[in-house]
Amino acid sequence: MQKKIVSKIVKPTINQIAKYIPGESLINGKSDVIKLSSNESPFKVPTKVSAIFERLVSEFNLYPDGDSNILKKSLSKNFKINFSQIICGNGSDDILSLVAQAFSDGNSEIICSQYGFIYYPIVAKISGAKVLTAKTDGLNISCKNILSLITKKTKIIFFANPNNPTGTIILRDELIKFISNVPKNVIIVIDGAYSEFVTNKNYSNGLDLVKKFPNIIVTRTFSKIYALAGLRLGWAYSSKSIIEILEKIRGPFNVNSIAQEVGSMILKEKKFLIKSINHNEKWQKKLPPLINSFGLKAYKTSANFILVEVKEQHKKKLIISELLKKKIIIRNLDNYGLRKFFRVSIGTDSEMNIFVDTLQLIMRKL
Ligand SMILES: Cc1ncc(COP(=O)(O)O)c(C=O)c1O
Structure with missing residues (x-):
């Protein structure tokens, strides 16, 4: 059926929907990336x-x-x-x-x-x-x-x-x-x-x-x-x-x-739960001041991700694309109406260290 016809017979409110776009997970089909875009757990189950x-x-x-x-x-x-x-x-x-x-x-x-x-x-x-x-x-x-x-x-x-x-x-x-x-x-x-x-x-x-x-x-x-x-x-x-x-x-x-x-x-794996909570709490505290020291503004979080504000919108695009070159995926928040913001999930210690070092290098060059 033609798109024009379909758009006439579908519920009008469905025509208003922009498709949900999840956090990116692959770069050019490759999965060896640091994915910090969808707030998943960085740990494998026991x-x-x-x-x-x-x-x-x-x-x-x-x-x-x-x-x-x-x-x-x-x-x-x-x-x-x-x-x-x-x-x-x-x-x-x-x-x-x-x-x-x-x-x-x-x-x-x-x-x-x-x-x-x-x-x-x-x-x-x-x-x-x-x-x-x-x-x-x-x-x-x-x-x-x-x-x-x-x-x-x-x-x-x-x-x-x-x-x-x-x-x-x-x-x-x-x-x-x-x-x-x-x-x-x-x-x-x-x-x-x-x-x-x-x-x-x-x-x-x-x-x-x-x-x-x-x-x-x-x-x-x-x-x-x-x-x-x-x-x-x-x-x-x-x-x-x-x-x-x-x-x-x-x-x-x-x-x-x-x-x-x-x-x-x-649900029975209490140690796994506690490990995850403690790990997250550690980075909830540690990550914002590090990000702030690079000239960005990271907000306090109660979850497993951090919201970050970039003063100039064009710099946000650059940060996201430079991180991607290093295979680090974060979440652009343009579609949330947060044009000067990105979101980064709390990953493993090693993922966080790589993210912080890479972000620091990018910010020095900008
Ligand atoms: C606030 C919120 N609710 C619900 C979901 C969806 O979770 P689920 O994987 O259980 O569908 C998400 C996923 O990111 C979320 O951020």
């Missing part, structure tokens, strides 16, 4: 976890458990949450999309924050909803500005805490105050993709708030600290009635058998 692949391969002729029961049991035990209030998905992307499909349509409004994760407006537009963008306060999500956009048509509010790509957080007291001010018939999605990296004691990942606020949905992922981005595994926690709706509309076998099994195994 070998005892990866060792189960062989056994699982022998069962590939069969469908996975459609209800992800074993995984849900592990999540319930690990996070001390109710089994019947959990849904698993093919990445947390899958669940974000289900939420928009279930709770919004062409007459709805969905509120997202400026400088928020770019997939929220995409899922909103897929379901036909109108997207309202709440201005941030500097780089911080502004609860006040979100509240001011709520109308009778508002169905869902999406935000990540910590936020990607800024690395900022909303602390527990402010979060509770915000949720209390949102009408009970509006769904609030608290995306906790980076929750595990937060070390601030006054932070809440939202799981403990679900009982008091049945209109919140907390989404989580195995793609970041749990180092399983390639397997595609995410989950969400909410009130039973919301989860029942999402369970009805998900794909019948939306989580593959390897992801289910490996996901429940990795």
Whole structure:
């Protein structure tokens, strides 16, 4: 079918979508790169976890458990949450999309924050909803500005805490105050993709708030600290009635058998989790002052990436292309409206040292 015709028959809001472009991963097809563009874990899962692949391969002729029961049991035990209030998905992307499909349509409004994760407006537009963008306060999500956009048509509010790509957080007291001010018939999605990296004691990942606020949905992922981005595994926690709706509309076998099994195994690897948190905390502190000493501005982060501001926009382009020449990939944030910024993920010690040395050399020459 011709593009012109397709664009006439597709939902008008889908015509407005710019395709999601993930962080680059290969340079000219080569994979021997330092990839600091998608906030993945720099660590491989422990070998005892990866060792189960062989056994699982022998069962590939069969469908996975459609209800992800074993995984849900592990999540319930690990996070001390109710089994019947959990849904698993093919990445947390899958669940974000289900939420928009279930709770919004062409007459709805969905509120997202400026400088928020770019997939929220995409899922909103897929379901036909109108997207309202709440201005941030500097780089911080502004609860006040979100509240001011709520109308009778508002169905869902999406935000990540910590936020990607800024690395900022909303602390527990402010979060509770915000949720209390949102009408009970509006769904609030608290995306906790980076929750595990937060070390601030006054932070809440939202799981403990679900009982008091049945209109919140907390989404989580195995793609970041749990180092399983390639397997595609995410989950969400909410009130039973919301989860029942999402369970009805998900794909019948939306989580593959390897992801289910490996996901429940990795939850038991406490040493791996602690190693990852400590490693991240070390670089959360160490990287910004180093970057700042090169004449750039690195922002404080609560996640596993750092937002960096370059005074002159044209210099950002040069920095990105010079790093690429050295096979280091960072994330350009032009499509987030952050034209003077880039984002760099926290990699291994050796990746970070190479990144810092290379960036220093580039900045000296600029
Ligand atoms: C804030 C946020 N939410 C969700 C996701 C998607 O994660 P998943 O791999 O679970 O689909 C990402 C990925 O970068 C993210 O940054």
